[in-house]
Amino acid sequence: MDANQYKQMKEHGNVLDFATLNDTRKVLAQRGQADLADLVTRILSNGKIDKPRLHNAPLEHFSDFYRVSLAAEDVAAIVSVLFDYETEVVDINPSAAELIDRWNNLNELLNR
Numbered sequence: 001m002d003a004n005q006y007k008q009m010k011e012h013g014n015v016l017d018f019a020t021l022n023d024t025r026k027v028l029a030q031r032g033q034a035d036l037a038d039l040v041t042r043i044l045s046n047g048k049i050d051k052p053r054l055h056n057a058p059l060e061h062f063s064d065f066y067r068v069s070l071a072a073e074d075v076a077a078i079v080s081v082l083f084d085y086e087t088e089v090v091d092i093n094p095s096a097a098e099l100i101d102r103w104n105n106l107n108e109l110l111n112r
Contacts, residue, residue: 018064020102027085036078043068075107
């Protein structure tokens with residue numbers, strides 16, 4: 001995969017970054033949503049997109065992106081849990097809004 005293909009996939013595909021997935025997994029686990037957390041763990045284990053050969057951080061997992069292949073119902077369930085989380089912590093953790101925005105964008109992509 002060349003750099004242009006990689007960039008297009010990251011921007012237009014059903015793709016999320018490592019931090020988003022890792023934070024989501026933590027929230028789901030904290031909320032007692034083990035089945036959903038396991039789905040995210042599987043993405044982190046099996047969905048990594050190979051970086052182009054000349055990537056500036058080839059071994060850094062924080063710059064990794066993952067293909068998300070979940071059913072629309074699972075994404076909607078994750079969004080619902082994250083929405084509840086956001087309403088509770090937005091005052092102390094503004095990044096919760098960014099987390100739900102990323103999943104909402106994915107949800108919209110899957111429902112097209």
